[in-house]
Amino acid sequence: xxxxxxxxxxxxxxxxxxxxxxxxxxxxxxxxxxxxxxxxxxxxxxxxxxxxxxxxxxxxxxxxxxxxxxxxxxxxxxxxxxxxxxxxxxxxxxxxxxxxxxxxxxxxxxxxxxxxxxxxxxxxxxxxxxxxxxxxxxxxxxxxxxxxxxxxxxxxxxxxxxxxxxxxxxxxxxxxxxxxxxxxxxxxxxxxxxxxxxx
Numbered sequence: 001x002x003x004x005x006x007x008x009x010x011x012x013x014x015x016x017x018x019x020x021x022x023x024x025x026x027x028x029x030x031x032x033x034x035x036x037x038x039x040x041x042x043x044x045x046x047x048x049x050x051x052x053x054x055x056x057x058x059x060x061x062x063x064x065x066x067x068x069x070x071x072x073x074x075x076x077x078x079x080x081x082x083x084x085x086x087x088x089x090x091x092x093x094x095x096x097x098x099x100x101x102x103x104x105x106x107x108x109x110x111x112x113x114x115x116x117x118x119x120x121x122x123x124x125x126x127x128x129x130x131x132x133x134x135x136x137x138x139x140x141x142x143x144x145x146x147x148x149x150x151x152x153x154x155x156x157x158x159x160x161x162x163x164x165x166x167x168x169x170x171x172x173x174x175x176x177x178x179x180x181x182x183x184x185x186x187x188x189x190x191x192x193x194x195x196x197x198x199x
Contacts, residue, residue: 030150044197045071055176059099084134092125132179139163
């Protein structure tokens with residue numbers, strides 16, 4: 001029962017992130033910078049944030065929001081303190097169409113229109129996940145393709161929850177999760193020290 005309640009919270013957090021209404025309207029979640037790299041990303045508290053690079057290879061770069069944001073720390077503090085769990089968004093910048101086309105194919109969208117979109121209009125992908133840094137698992141809450149203008153493609157949004165161990169993910173995502181978890185642990189340590197002083 002507790003897990004189901006958490007899942008509902010994470011689902012609504014994902015809905016807030018992408019700004020989707022019942023009509024399928026999508027907000028901009030990335031501001032495009034030099035050479036197409038994200039200069040700002042929308043975090044789970046609906047604030048623009050300077051992205052942090054957590055993994056890269058020849059085809060992609062993976063970013064997370066700036067987790068030093070006090071509102072983000074407050075939102076995730078109790079879950080991390082008690083269970084080493086937190087919710088985070090990862091933004092993939094496609095440097096070449098290859099990785100985008102691989103992702104499209106993996107989602108069952110290997111037709112010419114979707115693959116060509118990786119060349120013509122798609123610049124990024126966003127994924128939101130509930131991370132358990134202790135068990136080294138992640139539950140995918142939401143994933144979507146993002147246009148080169150930084151706006152989510154509403155037709156690509158997926159809310160199918162999938163839980164996996166880090167070891168079962170691609171090398172870039174594994175690296176991104178490990179680095180992100182280390183960042184979060186350090187920032188939560190600093191935040192906790194501040195909270196203790198307040199008390």
